[in-house]
Amino acid sequence: MRAWTLLLGGLVVWTAHFLALYGVASIFPGTTIANWLVLPLTLVAVAALIFLLRRSVVQMASRDSLDRWMGRLATLGAAISLLAVVWQAIPALAR
Amino acid sequence: MKSETGFDPALFDRFPTKEERPPGEIEELERVWRAPRGWGLLTAVNNNYIGTFYVGAAFMFFVLAGFLALVMRVQLALPLQGVLPQETYNQFFTMHGTLMMFLFAVPMMEALGVLLLPQMLAARDLPFPRLSAYAFWAYFIGGTCFFMSLFFGLAPDGGWFMYPPLTSTTYSPGINADFWLLGIGFIEISAIAGAIEILVGVLKTRAPGMTLARMPIFAWAMLVFAAMILIAFPAVILATLLLELERALNWPFFDATRGGDPMLWQHLFWFFGHPEVYIIFLPAAGLVSMMVSALSRVTLVGYQLVVLALLATGFISFGVWAHHMFTTGMPTLSISFFSAASMAVSVPAGIQVFSWIATLAAGKPRHNTPTLFLVGGIVTFVIGGLTGVMVAMVPFDWQVHDTHFIVAHLHYVLIGGSVFPVFAGLYYWTPMMSRRPLSERLGKWVFWLMFAGMQITFLPMHLTGFMGMPRRVYTYLPGMGLEPTNMISTVGALTFGVGVALFIYDLARNFRFAVEGTAGNVYGGGTLEWLPNGLYAARSIPVVRSREPLWDDPNLGDDVEQGRYFLPGTPTGQRETIITSPIRAEPQYLQIMPGPSVWPLLGALFTAGFFLLLTIQAYTPAVISGILAIPSIMRWLWETDRPVAKQEVDVGGGIRLKTYATGPSTHGWWAMIMLLIVAFMVFLMLVFGFLFVFGVHPEYWIDFNASGPALPIAAVYTAGGALVLLGRHLLQREGSTLWSPTTQVLLGCLALAGAWILDFALWQDAGIDPEASAQGALIMAFLSLEGFLVGVAVLMGAYLALRTSRNMIERPRSVTFDVTMLFLVYTAAQGAASTLLTRLFPGGL
Numbered sequence A: 001m002r003a004w005t006l007l008l009g010g011l012v013v014w015t016a017h018f019l020a021l022y023g024v025a026s027i028f029p030g031t032t033i034a035n036w037l038v039l040p041l042t043l044v045a046v047a048a049l050i051f052l053l054r055r056s057v058v059q060m061a062s063r064d065s066l067d068r069w070m071g072r073l074a075t076l077g078a079a080i081s082l083l084a085v086v087w088q089a090i091p092a093l094a095r
Numbered sequence B: 001m002k003s004e005t006g007f008d009p010a011l012f013d014r015f016p017t018k019e020e021r022p023p024g025e026i027e028e029l030e031r032v033w034r035a036p037r038g039w040g041l042l043t044a045v046n047n048n049y050i051g052t053f054y055v056g057a058a059f060m061f062f063v064l065a066g067f068l069a070l071v072m073r074v075q076l077a078l079p080l081q082g083v084l085p086q087e088t089y090n091q092f093f094t095m096h097g098t099l100m101m102f103l104f105a106v107p108m109m110e111a112l113g114v115l116l117l118p119q120m121l122a123a124r125d126l127p128f129p130r131l132s133a134y135a136f137w138a139y140f141i142g143g144t145c146f147f148m149s150l151f152f153g154l155a156p157d158g159g160w161f162m163y164p165p166l167t168s169t170t171y172s173p174g175i176n177a178d179f180w181l182l183g184i185g186f187i188e189i190s191a192i193a194g195a196i197e198i199l200v201g202v203l204k205t206r207a208p209g210m211t212l213a214r215m216p217i218f219a220w221a222m223l224v225f226a227a228m229i230l231i232a233f234p235a236v237i238l239a240t241l242l243l244e245l246e247r248a249l250n251w252p253f254f255d256a257t258r259g260g261d262p263m264l265w266q267h268l269f270w271f272f273g274h275p276e277v278y279i280i281f282l283p284a285a286g287l288v289s290m291m292v293s294a295l296s297r298v299t300l301v302g303y304q305l306v307v308l309a310l311l312a313t314g315f316i317s318f319g320v321w322a323h324h325m326f327t328t329g330m331p332t333l334s335i336s337f338f339s340a341a342s343m344a345v346s347v348p349a350g351i352q353v354f355s356w357i358a359t360l361a362a363g364k365p366r367h368n369t370p371t372l373f374l375v376g377g378i379v380t381f382v383i384g385g386l387t388g389v390m391v392a393m394v395p396f397d398w399q400v401h402d403t404h405f406i407v408a409h410l411h412y413v414l415i416g417g418s419v420f421p422v423f424a425g426l427y428y429w430t431p432m433m434s435r436r437p438l439s440e441r442l443g444k445w446v447f448w449l450m451f452a453g454m455q456i457t458f459l460p461m462h463l464t465g466f467m468g469m470p471r472r473v474y475t476y477l478p479g480m481g482l483e484p485t486n487m488i489s490t491v492g493a494l495t496f497g498v499g500v501a502l503f504i505y506d507l508a509r510n511f512r513f514a515v516e517g518t519a520g521n522v523y524g525g526g527t528l529e530w531l532p533n534g535l536y537a538a539r540s541i542p543v544v545r546s547r548e549p550l551w552d553d554p555n556l557g558d559d560v561e562q563g564r565y566f567l568p569g570t571p572t573g574q575r576e577t578i579i580t581s582p583i584r585a586e587p588q589y590l591q592i593m594p595g596p597s598v599w600p601l602l603g604a605l606f607t608a609g610f611f612l613l614l615t616i617q618a619y620t621p622a623v624i625s626g627i628l629a630i631p632s633i634m635r636w637l638w639e640t641d642r643p644v645a646k647q648e649v650d651v652g653g654g655i656r657l658k659t660y661a662t663g664p665s666t667h668g669w670w671a672m673i674m675l676l677i678v679a680f681m682v683f684l685m686l687v688f689g690f691l692f693v694f695g696v697h698p699e700y701w702i703d704f705n706a707s708g709p710a711l712p713i714a715a716v717y718t719a720g721g722a723l724v725l726l727g728r729h730l731l732q733r734e735g736s737t738l739w740s741p742t743t744q745v746l747l748g749c750l751a752l753a754g755a756w757i758l759d760f761a762l763w764q765d766a767g768i769d770p771e772a773s774a775q776g777a778l779i780m781a782f783l784s785l786e787g788f789l790v791g792v793a794v795l796m797g798a799y800l801a802l803r804t805s806r807n808m809i810e811r812p813r814s815v816t817f818d819v820t821m822l823f824l825v826y827t828a829a830q831g832a833a834s835t836l837l838t839r840l841f842p843g844g845l
């Protein structure tokens, strides 16, 4: 279970962040409240991703080759999610 | 080396074994795995047979749907043509789209999964052979009847996404729409069955040593594919159920005049519909990755990045559904989120395309038919991807929405991203199951006709769209400048059709189904499906030490054939395969598999009968058929979960494995968890609908004062769940009598049923009227959903009791018991949650 959590963690954070943004935009349609809420949500997601990244980078130095491989995959996944999370938030924050 | 399960990986070094195998071992394997003959083939469950039937059926639907497309193109060749009247044209495009999406594309991928995965993973078969047989028959029978509706003028005509209010009884009074709703709803159930099979297969039946990092890319793709089906398909199943309820019982889920909302359909449909296109694309991309590497004779460039791309697509594609709704007036901010995600999702596709190009460039691809189809597919898909990024821009989409530009775009992606890869795959893998490969000479013609036909049809169609021709219109007026491009498109479509016809000719001439004595590894692939094969798959199951074992160990085929690896014979004398751990593929236990049986076929027949007879409003026969389905399915299960006399056997190299296991790391448990994920997703989507409808039309909601009984009812549900857990606890105790665990389960069932009846009766008391408003309809929908689960729970309880009465429940732990427990506990939890939600929201909060 821990292996899967780390492997997919980055992408899960992306999904959660996306759904949260969609949620606030639907609950407060057409208001600036939604735009403001995006900021803390994004910061939380970024923090979670950085936490995951630190874990996965450690795993990349493991002695076991499969652990290293999965660590690399997890790192890539979290890094790509980090980009995607920021990208996702731009439409709301740029206003 | 580390271990995942406590298995010592050093044991792998015992293979290949040196000593002679005892005589008669192969004969025994052949006897155990022999498939029935003649009419008995209908009862076959071997993946070679079911997989081939499945691919054949999917291909048949492709041809039928393609034929409809040609007729439509003939109608559109000239302005004011009279080939198809308006109503028939509507039926044709609906059936074409529906058949292509639901009866060709997704089933074709599942079919290839059933056919190829066990071979690629060197498993003897998929973990639930009878479930694949059931999935296939349900799909085949359901799909064929669905297609027949066309001949009676009863075919659905609301487009492949069936938007209400067009499809509500007001505008579609006939039973055409019901055919779609029940037919497709049913076929999706079979798709889910197949997905569970594939997920468990990939995670639990890989050859020992095939770690995640050594998995063939196709297996990765199928893993993501199947997981996406579990998450996405419940949305469409729920949507079709709700719309059918609205049509049959006048429950206004989508009726804005009574507090429902047609947009709910669009959300539910596209929450499924967009992932659907990736559900189609990912397996095809997996096939392409396998083939570019094999055909250019190098390992795939950027394997790990491709894995990441598959996983990322799996997630991100769930964040884009509303890009099909850019023109519906959603809040601007929401729209911009979906637009951003839509652009992001093209990145993983781009990664894969670059990996393919790099692989082709790094290796030495030859000029043969599969390679042509691969390159043609990549080119076509890239063009479609580019127009896709264009329509992801909201202002651009406002211009071209619902024009032929979209028709051109979607065909570029679908044909480039799935049809051409599938054809490449058919050429590449046919030698695995045919005595002769398909003809290279004809194949090149097939390719050029199809490729040219595709471009000639759809490239000019972009212009047709820019000039303003809407999609889904049966004709257009002369003098609007639409004639030239439409005529060209029709010529192209006919060319494409000639290509497909030539392919069928090639099949007829060269395809000769065989399990032994096949043409074999014509293109020199390096993965395990090219090991020497029989009905039992490979003679022995190799230890996998790399990603292309056949390239890296030239002796592998021979050693496997001589039985120098795992499971060279059949130690229990039954069908069996090795269950391995999900990450490192360490052997865990031996699974005993059921053999041929007519019950999955009958089960499929009766379930299909239930749904189809409902459509034509033959209610009594429908109910009879539905009732007959129950004993059929129970009967098929009855023969499973039978432990064998030997508790432990030698599976080769002196390694001993258990022959019976249950609990959280076993295949049965996993399958049940996946089924429960599906149930949970249906529930979650209903919760979404509930909140969504409330959000749009709160003025229609009334306070029923129903919050009082919420906690007591939830408590009864919880008690039911607790009793079931107690039963399992008792089963493990030496001292308990034969019946005491099962009795707890039956009491639990009683509690569940009681809670449900209480909930239902009290809502009636509160004066709920499902026809009056969407609120009432939704509450009834929650009750119906829970009622269905409780019904199944009671049946499972009865089945458990039946087995207990024959003393067929293993102790201290039994698969049947565990699986029943999981389902019942889930039912209790969902019951409690839905009572609390419907009774406390919004009034009681």
Ligand code: HEM
Residues within 6 Å of the ligand: B066, B069, B070, B072, B073, B093, B094, B096, B097, B098, B100, B101, B105, B158, B159, B160, B161, B407, B410, B411, B414, B415, B418, B419, B454, B457, B470, B471, B472, B473, B493, B496, B497
């Ligand atoms: C050369 C082969 C094909 C031709 C000539 C063709 C032609 C057409 C035509 C004429 C339409 C209706 C356009 C309209 O009036 O709106 C259409 C719609 C559609 N096609 Fe195809 N098609 C082909 C292959 C495919 C394939 C392989 C797929 C999917 C795998 C597919 C999926 C669809 C879908 C989803 C629609 C939309 C149906 C709707 O509007 O409800 N088509 N196609």
Ligand SMILES: [Cu+2]
Residues within 6 Å of the ligand: B273, B274, B277, B320, B321, B323, B324
């Ligand atoms: Cu989409």
